[in-house]
Amino acid sequence: MAAPLLDVRGLHAGYGRAEVLTGLDLQLAPGQVVTVIGPNGAGKSTLLNALVGLLPARGQVVFDGVDLADSTLEERVMLGLALVPERRELFGSMAVEDNLVLGGWRPMKLRIPNWRDGLARVYELFPRLKERRAQLAGTLSGGERQMLAVGRALMAQPKLLMLDEPSLGLAPLVVREIFQIITRLRGQGVSILLVEQNARAALEVADHGYVLETGAIVLDGPAPALARDARVIDTYLGAARSQA
Structure with a gap:
């Protein structure tokens, strides 16, 4: 099995004394689209900001075989x-x-x-x-x-494109267009980490998904399986979806 492009182990991050992420684990394989869904305030944006080096963090982040400990934002950008x-x-x-x-x-x-x-x-x-x-x-x-x-x-x-809430504030037709672009990029082999509140759209374009709540991963698996999971349906996709 190929080594993951991104391998996150025990990630802690936050703002000042307020810890938002409390030991998060996440993996992403080359060419994969991975989505992180969850409610507002769960820590989704904090995750991306910590990965790119905008926030101090504890834990291990290995990107394309390189341990990012002590790497600056510029160094992480240069790595891809x-x-x-x-x-x-x-x-x-x-x-x-x-x-x-x-x-x-x-x-x-x-x-x-x-x-x-x-x-x-x-x-x-x-x-x-x-x-x-x-x-x-x-x-x-x-x-x-x-x-x-x-x-x-x-x-x-x-080497890894990280998208923070790309559908936020956009009209439904534009949201559809943005997710069609993500699908095209996936088809071209672009590796994507997608943070998104629109769980339905995110799970439709992703290979694998993580559910983040109050700074911790509470559920993960192949995106199609998560889209059928009763807990995800009830919380993020609406009860009507479970009766479809």
């Missing part, structure tokens, strides 16, 4: 971790294409040849971004901003 944060954090006064080019900082620094070819890939995934490539990022709609945030992360040629 990319986070699309919940707030997207774009450069609103810069054009769409300039935001994307900035995302190519990692392959540029690693001197990966033809890294700018990633623009064509992003525009193929998100034709709307190509149409708006000269437009200021701050003038985009919510859905377009999310597409730009994902596209910018892909420009880094990451």
Whole structure:
């Protein structure tokens, strides 16, 4: 069996004296989409922020065979971790294409040849971004901003793409489009760690799922099995789903 791309053991993290994650274990294989679902405040965003190095954490995190203990945020990014944060954090006064080019900082620094070819890939995934490539990022709609945030992360040629609540605040049609993109990326072999409150949509696109509640994993398994699990249905998918 291949070694996991991401192997997390006994992860503790939080804010100041408030511990949010209380010994979390999680694994993700190369090319896999893994989702972490759970209620607001369960620690989902804390998990991603700890993995990328935005928060101090205890426990073991091994990424692509490298123990990340004492690694800085920049070092983790250079190893191939990319986070699309919940707030997207774009450069609103810069054009769409300039935001994307900035995302190519990692392959540029690693001197990966033809890294700018990633623009064509992003525009193929998100034709709307190509149409708006000269437009200021701050003038985009919510859905377009999310597409730009994902596209910018892909420009880094990451080994692991981490998405924090990509459907948050978006209209249902746009949510469907975002999850179709995740499905396409999965088909291209992109490894994805997806944190999401929309449990139904997340489990439909994922290979494996974890249920996080109050800082601890309470359930995990293949995503289709979790989608049929009575506890997940009752808590996250609605009682109507169990009668379907």
